[in-house]
Amino acid sequence: MKLIWMSDLHFQHSGEILGHDPQLRLDAAIAYINQHHSDASYCVISGDMAETATARNYADLADRLDQLAIPCLPMVGNHDDRDLLRAQFQVPDSCMDGFLQYSVDTPAGLILCLDTLKPGASEGEFCAERARWLTNTLDAAQDRAVLLFLHHSPMPLGLPMQDSARLEHGARFLEIIEGRANVRHLCVGHVHRSVTGTIRGVPFTALRSVLYQAPPPQPEWDWNSFTPSVEAPELAVVSFEQDSVTIQPLQFCPYDVGTSGRGQS
Numbered sequence: 001m002k003l004i005w006m007s008d009l010h011f012q013h014s015g016e017i018l019g020h021d022p023q024l025r026l027d028a029a030i031a032y033i034n035q036h037h038s039d040a041s042y043c044v045i046s047g048d049m050a051e052t053a054t055a056r057n058y059a060d061l062a063d064r065l066d067q068l069a070i071p072c073l074p075m076v077g078n079h080d081d082r083d084l085l086r087a088q089f090q091v092p093d094s095c096m097d098g099f100l101q102y103s104v105d106t107p108a109g110l111i112l113c114l115d116t117l118k119p120g121a122s123e124g125e126f127c128a129e130r131a132r133w134l135t136n137t138l139d140a141a142q143d144r145a146v147l148l149f150l151h152h153s154p155m156p157l158g159l160p161m162q163d164s165a166r167l168e169h170g171a172r173f174l175e176i177i178e179g180r181a182n183v184r185h186l187c188v189g190h191v192h193r194s195v196t197g198t199i200r201g202v203p204f205t206a207l208r209s210v211l212y213q214a215p216p217p218q219p220e221w222d223w224n225s226f227t228p229s230v231e232a233p234e235l236a237v238v239s240f241e242q243d244s245v246t247i248q249p250l251q252f253c254p255y256d257v258g259t260s261g262r263g264q265s
């Protein structure tokens with residue numbers, strides 16, 4: 001089956017963020033998906049749906065995403081609010097009480113969208129309750145293929161600034177998935193950069209943001225001097241089958257769309 005994966009929309013109903021226009025960028029992504037990938041089954045959005053968690057931002061975001069030809073699977077990032085988001089978006093019946101964490105049963109296997117939100121913090125958390133749900137869900141899946149999405153990375157990605165705000169209890173998370181051959185891939189957001197690798201034998205991919213990109217680690221930078229890099233946004237086309245996963249990140253619009261040219265080169 002085919003999925004579209006987008007991350008870190010940082011949507012707000014008006015104005016720019018760090019010289020980038022979240023409405024124009026999202027509209028470009030929606031137009032691209034509708035033109036080229038309307039045959040996908042879902043569009044997974046791996047958190048930071050809104051820049052600031054307000055009812056107005058989520059209402060406008062939901063209106064825009066209604067234009068998508070395919071259903072979306074919303075997730076929370078550190079910028080999001082579970083209750084405000086859930087008030088505007090339908091989530092599968094499998095969703096946990098109190099967390100935006102759920103599974104989607106597909107012919108290829110299970111898509112698990114995890115909730116790593118720690119309210120009020122940049123870093124994420126994976127508490128005992130969410131960990132128990134994941135363990136039980138993976139146990140019940142037996143040997144069915146599982147594709148995991150989560151906002152915060154459970155391990156360092158070689159990005160010093162972002163790695164300081166990764167998932168608390170990352171080791172707990174990794175212990176749950178380690179050794180399960182049916183866990184095919186981890187798809188993470190949050191870092192606004194492309195990174196791929198393996199952790200404890202499980203392959204992972206981090207995806208660029210729909211809105212703005214974080215510079216590479218060198219030359220060194222910090223949040224006080226942070227300026228987005230001049231790199232185009234990407235989404236990914238994911239093929240999820242019982243015995244394979246392919247992830248193709250691709251540029252859905254030029255960098256210039258929705259920018260005022262203030263990024264660093």
Ligand SMILES: [Fe+2]
Binds near residue numbers: 008191192209
């Ligand atoms: Fe983000």
